[in-house]
Amino acid sequence: ADLKTADAGELEATLAFEAGADLVTVMGAADDDTVRGAVAAGRKYGKEVVADMISVTEGRVARIREVAKLGVSFVEIHAGLDEQARPGYSIEALLADGREAGVAFSIAGGVKAATIGLVKEAGAAVAVVGGGIYNAPDPAAAARELRRLTA
Template identity: 90%
Template structure:
């Protein structure tokens, strides 16, 4: 299972600093949506230039104009972009078309898909995305009683390639691996740690 770090910061300097500290121990560097909105596509090019050997994942959360938005990110150096799982099928198809044009990957982010999530995961897989990200956002995670177990159950049931984002940390990453996830996405479990590099190193070991 690959390890993805979410660079959930809002300025490029902080993103590059965090990436520099943890890159040795992760497989995928994710530019979070706030970073892309704050710093623009130049941030994608900067992270890719600094870490050409890493997969650069750009969390666009595209909801419309899939081919256009994905193409902008791919031209800037992205290896993977996200399209919203709740988006229109043609938006998903457009992003996938851009991925094929550039030889890159598109992931369907299932954030905000609460009803019929397993069925929608299967639908977007048929539309050609590389995998789906079963994602509980920060607001959902902050609600009382939130558990990663629902995400894992949906991943096991869907029968498609998936990643997990939302509450992945040292205590849960083993369960993410055992559920069959291709990628574990870690944000706060790395960037909020006293030593992000040490946290990433430990998580990488637990993901193996």
């Protein structure tokens, strides 16, 4: 459940896990107690929590390491659509932060057929593809191509 919880981490994660979620997101910019609460609910239910780093741009590597120590399963280094629209945006900055942080991470924000090789090389555990599929002329073909490139 892509909750992007920013407060009441244990409560919101509990609701999602009880409704059948296997993994929930908590905002990486949230208070440490919010992250700890979501992680506690995950442990109680035998489920996982990911910290979504969307909007964390300053000190991102340090915050990635902090939330990893709080017990999340992995950290999603995520550039939202607004960040991706800025001049000079490149997925390489996200990947560099993931490599530098040295923790399990996923990438969201600019993943497509042309960049999936870089994502694999960087060691991302998960690649989240949005626009690379839904903006393609043939979304089904784009999804098949991404699957082929990651096999």
